[in-house]
Amino acid sequence: MxxxxxxxxxxxxxxxxxxxxxxxxxxxxxxxxxxxxxxxxxxxxxxxxxxxxxxxxxxxxxxxxxxxxxxxxxxxxxxxxxxxxxxxxxxxxxxxxxxxxxxxxxxxxxxxxxxxxxxxxKTQQGALHVGGLTLDEPRRKVVLADGRSVALSAMEFKLLRCLLLNRNRVLSKEQLFSHLYHEDAQPDLPIIETHVMRLRKKIGEGWIQTVRGHGYRLSEPETGA
Known part of the structure; x- marks a missing residue:
């Protein structure tokens, strides 16, 4: 952020x-x-x-x-x-x-x-979470629905925090890039796809949806997803 x-x-x-x-x-x-x-x-x-x-x-x-x-x-x-x-x-x-x-x-x-x-x-306490997905900010880990704690890289941590804070909202690659990199960083929007792919492997495929032509959205997977 x-x-x-x-x-x-x-x-x-x-x-x-x-x-x-x-x-x-x-x-x-x-x-x-x-x-x-x-x-x-x-x-x-x-x-x-x-x-x-x-x-x-x-x-x-x-x-x-x-x-x-x-x-x-x-x-x-x-x-x-x-x-x-x-x-x-x-x-x-x-x-x-x-x-x-x-x-x-x-x-x-x-x-x-x-x-x-x-x-x-709109809550005053507790960790960032949606459904069974919880971000442990001090330790930079994500806790999955089954209780497993998974370590995140620096970029995975920043990306997941940004998506959780904007749950159910579509964020463009440009918006995500601005929250992950300094202003003087060379624009490289395809790198966002790489970060999303790596994060999906750690939290499960159903959490981050691609909204074609617009960007990405994090929301709780539908039952059976």
Missing amino acids: RVLLIEDNAQVCESIRHHLEGEGFIVDVVHDGLVGVEMGQEPHYAVAILDLGLPGYSGLEILRQWRRARNPLPVIVLTARNSWKERVEGIDAGADDYLGKPFHLEELTSRLRALLRRAHT
Whole structure:
């Protein structure tokens, strides 16, 4: 999944980017609010991490512009730990969660995963799953209906997470590529077919359907499939 990080502290940005990419996310970094408010309108971001103290537009102004434009992008705001007023203003402006500085990167990752689950599955707790298929995110494994736990490669993990978060929705190869690779990667849409084929071998053929001419969709197989 692609994350938009808007933060003007270069050291904080690098720490977050390095950690989240190690957790299987693609992270685009922006240091300026004027650029960030435009990038947040792009449809390929799954979530934004937004610092409130930014040059150009403040984080609060960015949030207000997004929400006025009916942009539903899930947002975690970063605030000074002792600034209760900032936290309240951030939530009132449309933030979905907040995290006080300084913070542990592991907590940021946990909150980000929980926010993605809420935004895409409308549930507030538990792992990503559909039917008898469950993604064990911390260990990067998939648990099958028969209880077997199967290890996933980095790309298989990112692909399955993306499909689970968008269950029953058709995703094009272009959309999947944007969630698996950095923007500067050479476009190679046939590689998506290879990743899908390898993932199917691990989870079973019935889970990922090809919608000819449009892309792929993950849903629970029909009985007897």
